[in-house]
Amino acid sequence: MTATPDPAAWSCPAPLRDQPTVVLGHGGGGRLSAELIEHLFLPAFAGTPLAGTLAELGDSAVLDLAPGVRLAFSTDSYVVRPRFFPGGNIGDLAVNGTVNDLAVSGAVPFALSVGAILEEGLDLEELGVIATTMGAAARAAGVSLVTGDTKVVDAGHGDGVYLNTAGIGLAPAGLELGPGRIRPGDAVLLSGPIGLHGIAVLSVREGLEFGADIATDSAPVTALTQALVGGGADLGVSMMRDPTRGGVAATLNEMARSSGTGIEIIEGAVPVPEVVRAACGLLGLDPLYIANEGRVVAVVRPERAEQALAAMRGTAVGAQSVRIGTVTDEHPGVVVARTGIGGSRVVDLPLAEQLPRIC
Amino acid sequence: MTATPDPAAWSCPAPLRDQPTVVLGHGGGGRLSAELIEHLFLPAFAGTPLAGTLAELGDSAVLDLAPGVRLAFSTDSYVVRPRFFPGGNIGDLAVNGTVNDLAVSGAVPFALSVGAILEEGLDLEELGVIATTMGAAARAAGVSLVTGDTKVVDAGHGDGVYLNTAGIGLAPAGLELGPGRIRPGDAVLLSGPIGLHGIAVLSVREGLEFGADIATDSAPVTALTQALVGGGADLGVSMMRDPTRGGVAATLNEMARSSGTGIEIIEGAVPVPEVVRAACGLLGLDPLYIANEGRVVAVVRPERAEQALAAMRGTAVGAQSVRIGTVTDEHPGVVVARTGIGGSRVVDLPLAEQLPRIC
Numbered sequence: 094m095t096a097t098p099d100p101a102a103w104s105c106p107a108p109l110r111d112q113p114t115v116v117l118g119h120g121g122g123g124r125l126s127a128e129l130i131e132h133l134f135l136p137a138f139a140g141t142p143l144a145g146t147l148a149e150l151g152d153s154a155v156l157d158l159a160p161g162v163r164l165a166f167s168t169d170s171y172v173v174r175p176r177f178f179p180g181g182n183i184g185d186l187a188v189n190g191t192v193n194d195l196a197v198s199g200a201v202p203f204a205l206s207v208g209a210i211l212e213e214g215l216d217l218e219e220l221g222v223i224a225t226t227m228g229a230a231a232r233a234a235g236v237s238l239v240t241g242d243t244k245v246v247d248a249g250h251g252d253g254v255y256l257n258t259a260g261i262g263l264a265p266a267g268l269e270l271g272p273g274r275i276r277p278g279d280a281v282l283l284s285g286p287i288g289l290h291g292i293a294v295l296s297v298r299e300g301l302e303f304g305a306d307i308a309t310d311s312a313p314v315t316a317l318t319q320a321l322v323g324g325g326a327d328l329g330v331s332m333m334r335d336p337t338r339g340g341v342a343a344t345l346n347e348m349a350r351s352s353g354t355g356i357e358i359i360e361g362a363v364p365v366p367e368v369v370r371a372a373c374g375l376l377g378l379d380p381l382y383i384a385n386e387g388r389v390v391a392v393v394r395p396e397r398a399e400q401a402l403a404a405m406r407g408t409a410v411g412a413q414s415v416r417i418g419t420v421t422d423e424h425p426g427v428v429v430a431r432t433g434i435g436g437s438r439v440v441d442l443p444l445a446e447q448l449p450r451i452c
Numbered sequence: 453m454t455a456t457p458d459p460a461a462w463s464c465p466a467p468l469r470d471q472p473t474v475v476l477g478h479g480g481g482g483r484l485s486a487e488l489i490e491h492l493f494l495p496a497f498a499g500t501p502l503a504g505t506l507a508e509l510g511d512s513a514v515l516d517l518a519p520g521v522r523l524a525f526s527t528d529s530y531v532v533r534p535r536f537f538p539g540g541n542i543g544d545l546a547v548n549g550t551v552n553d554l555a556v557s558g559a560v561p562f563a564l565s566v567g568a569i570l571e572e573g574l575d576l577e578e579l580g581v582i583a584t585t586m587g588a589a590a591r592a593a594g595v596s597l598v599t600g601d602t603k604v605v606d607a608g609h610g611d612g613v614y615l616n617t618a619g620i621g622l623a624p625a626g627l628e629l630g631p632g633r634i635r636p637g638d639a640v641l642l643s644g645p646i647g648l649h650g651i652a653v654l655s656v657r658e659g660l661e662f663g664a665d666i667a668t669d670s671a672p673v674t675a676l677t678q679a680l681v682g683g684g685a686d687l688g689v690s691m692m693r694d695p696t697r698g699g700v701a702a703t704l705n706e707m708a709r710s711s712g713t714g715i716e717i718i719e720g721a722v723p724v725p726e727v728v729r730a731a732c733g734l735l736g737l738d739p740l741y742i743a744n745e746g747r748v749v750a751v752v753r754p755e756r757a758e759q760a761l762a763a764m765r766g767t768a769v770g771a772q773s774v775r776i777g778t779v780t781d782e783h784p785g786v787v788v789a790r791t792g793i794g795g796s797r798v799v800d801l802p803l804a805e806q807l808p809r810i811c
Contacts, residue, residue, distance in 0.1 A: 115574040120604030129602060133576065134566075137583035141596035154598035156563060158622070159521045168565035168618055169601045204515060206527035207493075208616040210569070215474040217492065224496035237500035239513035242528045243488060245479030246809070250611050255603075257567040259527055259618030263517070450605070 120172075120450075122338025123443040152194035152334070153262075161266045165200035167191055168259035174450045176223070176253055178294045180308030184226035187256040189311045189386055190337065192234045196315040197333040197389060199270050199322045200262030205231065207241040207258055212251035223254060234313035236260065268322055272351035274331040277422040280398035281356060284317055284389040284405055285310070285413040287341055288369035291383035291451045296372070303372050312387030317411040320404040321391060328401040329394030336390055338451070339443060342381040344390050345418075345428045346442035353425050358418030358440070360430040381430075382443055384451040392420060479531075479809075481697025482802040511553035511693070512621075520625045524559035526550055527618035533809045535582070535612055537653045539667025543585035546615040548670045548745055549696065551593045555677040556692040556748060558629050559621030564590065566600040566617055571610035582613060593672035595619065627681055631710035633690040639757035640715060640777040643676055643748040643770040644669070646700055647728035650742035650810045655731070662731045671746030676770040679763040680750060687760040688753030695749055697810070698802060701740040703749050704777075704787045705801035712784050717777030717799070719789040740789075741802055743810040751779060 118125040153167035171187040188205065195202040207227065211220065231238050289310040296307055314335065321330050332352075336344040341363065349356045365373075365380045373380050387410055393401040398416060405414035428440040477484040512526035530546040547564065554561040566586065570579065590597050648669040655666055673694065680689050691711075695703040700722065708715045724732075724739045732739050746769055752760045757775060764773035787799040 113576055115570045115572055115576060115579065115604055117572055117604050117606065119570065120602055126602060130600070133580055134583050134600060134602075137580065137587040138566075138590065138597040139587065141587065141590045152599075154563065154565075156598070158523070159518065162518045162521050164517070164523070164620070166563060166565060166620060167599050168567045168616070170567040170569050170603045170616060172569060172603045172605050204513065204525060206513075206525060206618045207497075208527045208529040208567070208618070210529050210531060210614055211474045211478065213474055213476055217472055217474060220474065221492055221496065224493050228496040228498065228500065231497065231500045238497040239515070240511075240526050241489070241493060243479055243485060243493075244529045244531045244614075244809075245474055245476050246531050246611065246614075247476065250609065252605065252609050255569055255605075255614065257527070257529060257616035257618075259565045259567070259616075261523070261525060261620065450603075 118444060121443070122343050125444060153198040153200065155198055155264055163264040163266055165195045165198045165262045165264050166259070167194040168257065169194060170255060170257040172252065172255050172450055173294060174252060175297050178297045178309060180293055181311045182223055182226055183254055183256055184223040185230035186311050186386060187258045188227050188230035188234060188236070189313050191258040191260040192236055192313045192315060193335040193386070195260050195262040196313065196318040197335050198264060199268045199318065199333070200264040201315060201319060201323065202234065202236050202260050202262035204237050204239045205258045205260040207238050207256065209241070209243045210251055210255040211243060211245045212253050213245055213248040215253050220254065234315060265323065270322070270330060270332050272332060272348060275348060275352035275354055275392050275420055276331070277354055277420050278395050279331055279392045279420040280395050280416050281345070281358065281418040281420065282391045282393060282398065282402055282405065283341065283363065283415055283417045284314070284411040286364040286366045286369070287336070287385055287388060288365060288373070288380040288383035290386045291340070292369050292372045294451050301372070303368050307368050310385060310387040312410050314387060314389050314410055317389055317405055317408040320408050321401060326404070328404060329397030330401065331392040331394070333389055333391045336385050336388055338384050340380070340382040340384055341390060342379070342428070342440045343442060345440065348392060349428050350426045355421045355424040355426070356418055356428045357421050358428070358430050361433050362415060362417045364413060364415060381440060477803060480802070481702050484803060512557040512559065514557055514623055522623040522625055524554045524557045524621045524623050525618070526553040527616065528553060529614060529616040531611065531614050531809055532653060533611060534656050537656045537668060539652055540670045541582055541585055542613060542615055543582040544589035545670050545745060546617045547586050547589035547593060547595070548672050550617040550619040551595055551672045551674060552694040552745070554619050554621040555672070555674040556694050557623060558627045558677065558681045558692070559623040560674060560678060560682065561593065561595050561619050561621035563596050563598045564617045564619040566597050566615065568600070568602045569610055569614040570602060570604045571612050572604055572607040574612050579613065593674060624682065629681070629689060629691050631691060631707060634707060634711035634713055634751050634779055635690070636713055636779050636781040637754050638690055638751045638779040639754050639775050640704070640717060640779065641750045641752060641757065641761055641764065642700065642722065642774055642776045643673070643764055644772040645723040645725045645728070646695070646744055646747060647724060647732065647739040647742035649745045650699070651728050651731045653810050660731070662727050666727050669744060669746040671769050673746060673748050673769055676748055676764055676767045679767050680760060685763070687763060688756030689760065690751040690753070692748055692750045695744050695747055697743050699739070699741040699743055700749060701738070701787070701799045702801060704799065707751060708787050709785045714780045714783040714785070715777055715787045716780050717787070717789050720792050721774060721776045723772060723774060740799060
């Protein structure tokens, strides 16, 4: 029998977290990010009329505007380096990223704002390509770019282009998703292969050749999430997330911690493309921690798992969906991977991201 | 009789606008900004489902979500240098700026998103002060900070903190405001003294002492705009704007150009605080072009002008409201100031901003 890890018996690595200044890890989606939000932003923003919403800390806020009118609202900034990479650029990433944050809350995104911070000296032709890519991505995702703002900072500040998109979408009335619905026994589903976005960006940034075609999987997931929760579908979905910064590992850890349950995954069940596996082997990275931008992790009731998987596989973006694990009442708040040789390892929330500035 | 300017007879200054790269002026709210939006972003974003909304190019998009539910949606990024200045910092500026963009569309803002792009090495204590200021500004404006995102960029990129806020508000059903409603004869009202925000920021940035207390006028204007258009008020309002980048001059030019009318202001009627006048004299700046962040320009039907002024003066932020001019069918698209000595001058839309990065 394999031992169940006992987190209480571990000795923690030396804390790196009492530094008085911002470090790259504060933007990495790991523990440092979580601490910055919990200890700095949340107390500062407390006491505003809808503060209860913020406390839920999802990727989107969901607000009841009027009877039957439920609005999801989300924002993300994009500082990816380099701005162009195989399969995409910062423009479609900025559209898909915010579309997907709304989509996994169960909403149908319909409008985005665009805030651009440009660096003096940026080539206008390059900006034109990025804007055109944003327009195409918006049309593909069925959303409109309805309002915007442009600021310019002096040469040497900024990195050519930083983009922010905020988005709004309509969520089905009566739909309740979130960690509070996750129960032991629930199935953990993943919509397809992982790591392609992060490795695609990395390959250009570091000038690496992995000897194979690689391209970001950046794509809108609204069709997939709506197949699960839209139009009155009752597929027993407890919660959905898109595993971006920090990868599938960070998403599963967030789900486990916020729901107070444990999650067990079968490592061999997680689809990792050969090129991602090779690149990770070369660089000493773990594919579970690599960022994605067209993937969904969905937790669903066990009796609906096969039906939910079929619905996911019926969409183009989810054709390779698989079940990767199960929610358990053992090791609450901890994610464990069963390995191929019968062992198990803890899949911890990283302190920061392995690869900064992938999105 | 003073001559009415005839724009057709002018010779244009040499165009500086065929440069192939981004210049600071593209973020200044003047002609270069307008050209970037019209010639680069709008064509790129065209063809998305709600593209008609974007074409209106207001500070906010107004979307009909459901019968009787009309949502205003807006965004702005803030790159002000320095981050702290007399009377405020980048944090309350970022809250008030987006609140006011929504407020002048007639909406009551209720929720904001916050996107922070932090530079590695930023002092966390300073970030705490900025976040606390944002929370206080949100409470003062009656809005909630409901969703957010933090990214970190490498030291030497960025300027400590760039903030983006996007906001949503509910607009009264049936309220129609905009350039299409402006008619010759309408009165042009201004909610108080101008130039304080821009000069306050400039004073710290350039290390200037103007020998007097000066502080930003950054404040939320929702109470004022709702006094004009909220709760079924019928004060004949055609359009409202907050004169930020490019100052009152840019706002009046936008109104004149988009409505196809002319605007005539009485230069002496525009309240300019002594300290702003002195600073502008020293620096060769025109107060009409200095940015504000707690002011409103409202165009109202002439028969309601006195009533509207009284409503504005009944609010704390609008206590010093005055009438500064009149809409005319002469010189369409052009703003003219009558000067104290009986002459007139054209108040042109600046090519770029006199003072970059004031907001």
